[in-house]
Amino acid sequence: MEAYDISYLALVACFLLLAIPLLVSHYLKLGIIRETVVSASRMILQLIFVGFFLTVLFDLNNSIVNLLWLFVMILMATYATINDIGLDIKKLLLPTIFSFIVGNFLILLYFNTFVVNLENLFDARYLIPIFGMFLGNSLRGNLVSISNFYDTIRRNENRYLYSLSLGAKKSEAILPYARKSIKLALKPSIASMSTVGIVSLPGMMTGQIIAGSSPILAIKYQMAIMVGIYVSTVMTVTIGIFMTTRSSFDDYGILKEDIFKSTID
Structure with a gap:
């Protein structure tokens, strides 16, 4: 049907x-x-x-063309993330791209290999829509986590500098802020997993049922997708925060003011 x-x-x-x-x-x-x-x-x-x-x-359905399109999607997601949170795109471009590649593409390969069990891992009908779902959710996670992370450190600069003055390393001083930002970014994904099926029917499941798939098959795909989205979001926001700190702090662990667009414009 x-x-x-x-x-x-x-x-x-x-x-x-x-x-x-x-x-x-x-x-x-x-x-x-x-x-x-x-x-x-x-x-x-x-x-x-x-x-x-x-x-x-x-x-x-050319594998090379499909992969090139995924990279374009990653570039667009990177620009949207950094631009929307008011940071300098030149300083955070590569770390953010890296976080999207590792957090989404590697999970996608695992998903297509061991979950969907595709013969062609780069089949466009699976590769692009599934990657789009992973990327879209991790994009929202990165927007929340990176924005909250840098805004919180900036607002609590004295407390952060006080931690450094007591002998804390940069990694130790930023950890409380990173932990809070990551948890904040993951709350929507956790809430979605806990309410899916009863409170809401997600788009993929609804689409498959409307397209004629059995509810059981749609449920299996939706469960797999929800797990994949959650894992890719966790990886992306975690890598995104810690990778961007390499270029946003100086050798003394002090946050560089020029990573904020407002200091340049």
């Missing part, structure tokens, strides 16, 4: 629902009308592009 098609007219009817949040924003003066319209417009353009592009990738 195939999923019911959504006509273009029906899609227009779906977008008419956006009138509700726009009216709410107008009457309550939330100020999100422009933001909503811009975001919806960007979503439409990006998904149209991705839809056509993925059709070509799936038809071509």
Whole structure:
């Protein structure tokens, strides 16, 4: 059984629902009308592009091209992470790329080899969507963890410097801040795992059921994906914090002010 098609007219009817949040924003003066319209417009353009592009990738199904596209996705995720948290992209570019590669690509290879058991590990229909789920969640984790880590150290600079003055090494002084930031970033993933199935039906599981897969098969995939997302997020945010500290602190363990964009602009 195939999923019911959504006509273009029906899609227009779906977008008419956006009138509700726009009216709410107008009457309550939330100020999100422009933001909503811009975001919806960007979503439409990006998904149209991705839809056509993925059709070509799936038809071509070339391992080298697929891997190149994954690297483009990593670059975009890296830029989004560093730019959104107001840090200097030149100083943190390579460490963040490294964290995304190790935290997502290695887990993806393990997933495709031992969980899905693919003959072709770089099959575009599995490689790109699964990697996208891993990358999207670890991107959100990195946004939270790295932002919180550097903001907290900056706000508590005197306490941090006091730890260094007592003889603590940089790794020892930053550990409490890293620990708190990592835990904060992992809370959404932990909450998702604990409520999936009862409180919510995730997108992948819902999509497979609508596409005609049995609920049992959809459940098995969803369990595997949730574990993969959680592990990749843990690895990415942990590596991301500790790798970026190599270029964001000086030889004395003091945080460099020039890693913050606000000190340059």
